[in-house]
């Protein structure tokens with residue numbers, strides 16, 4: 001017998017929390033764990049631009065025949081325009097090659113396997129802290145994961161000098177995972193000068209940047225959020241990007257993202273990309289079509305694109321509003337501790353500084369679900385639940 005010997009795997013720290021939330025029967029429960037955008041009504045509806053693209057696809061789709069290994073070709077082109085800017089020389093010089101992937105997670109996994117087979121050091125540096133699944137994905141694929149300094153809990157800010165110092169100790173050929181924008185879980189991003197310093201460091205030390213870009217448009221704007229990636233891409237000869245459209249198109253369950261490789265020249269890009277395709281073929285052969293067709297339909301239609309940009313701006317602005325309201329409401333509840341740093345962070349998440357005991361009390365006594373690290377999904381706050389959440393936080397502090 002084999003299965004009788006198999007041990008119980010631990011629940012995923014974030015998705016496990018959602019299961020516990022679902023099972024909670026208290027009617028006033030609030031889930032601020034998983035990173036899902038909710039509107040003021042606490043719902044995650046399909047975007048109008050997506051519904052319209054799906055209506056077009058229903059009318060025009062002719063076949064369910066397999067896609068090629070790299071997915072929908074028109075999709076791969078619009079991905080590159082979003083990442084590098086539509087007039088980017090990286091695109092015109094054909095230095096980039098993109099494969100559609102099942103979500104950002106799928107893209108990271110493909111990148112990881114590519115790195116395992118095609119790098120000597122097989123080592124990747126991630127920020128401390130980082131999205132919990134990074135270590136899981138990279139270690140499962142067989143890479144060695146090391147950490148670089150990033151966040152200082154005492155100051156609720158980053159320590160850029162410490163980050164640079166740690167990465168200066170990396171070995172030539174190591175990979176550096178960088179959050180393109182809206183760092184998960186801290187919400188703290190590099191500024192443009194810092195991005196250039198990191199780009200220069202990667203160039204000088206021969207480190208390969210791998211951008212995880214899961215929140216384009218959730219920080220400042222679609223173009224603004226890509227400035228770090230574009231600045232580094234202007235400095236280094238080669239890099240990788242794993243991007244996701246789960247959040248900015250609300251396409252969570254369509255599993256749509258992409259892995260993009262940028263090489264020194266078109267010939268090297270094509271040759272290296274053949275290894276990405278080999279990895280995909282061995283994993284899932286070719287990607288599912290629907291998500292890629294939705295995104296490419298929207299981005300290649302001026303009207304739908306304009307509508308999507310408005311819908312994305314609406315999500316971004318609502319989150320920003322919730323940050324301010326959250327900080328103000330904590331003050332109004334008599335909390336003396338300074339939480340103003342929350343309104344300076346970017347994206348869906350806020351590293352609240354709440355400790356494990358406080359997080360546990362919020363769950364047990366108040367049915368408020370937050371990840372153990374104290375990460376709050378600000379995108380789950382609404383005008384309705386903010387008073388409940390702030391009252392509870394005031395009690396556990």
Ligand code: PMP
Pocket residue numbers: 035102103104105106131179184212213214244245246252255256257
């Ligand atoms: N990277 C980061 C930093 C994320 O936060 C997420 C989603 N939580 C992903 C990648 C994966 O995105 P997807 O759901 O598209 O797999």
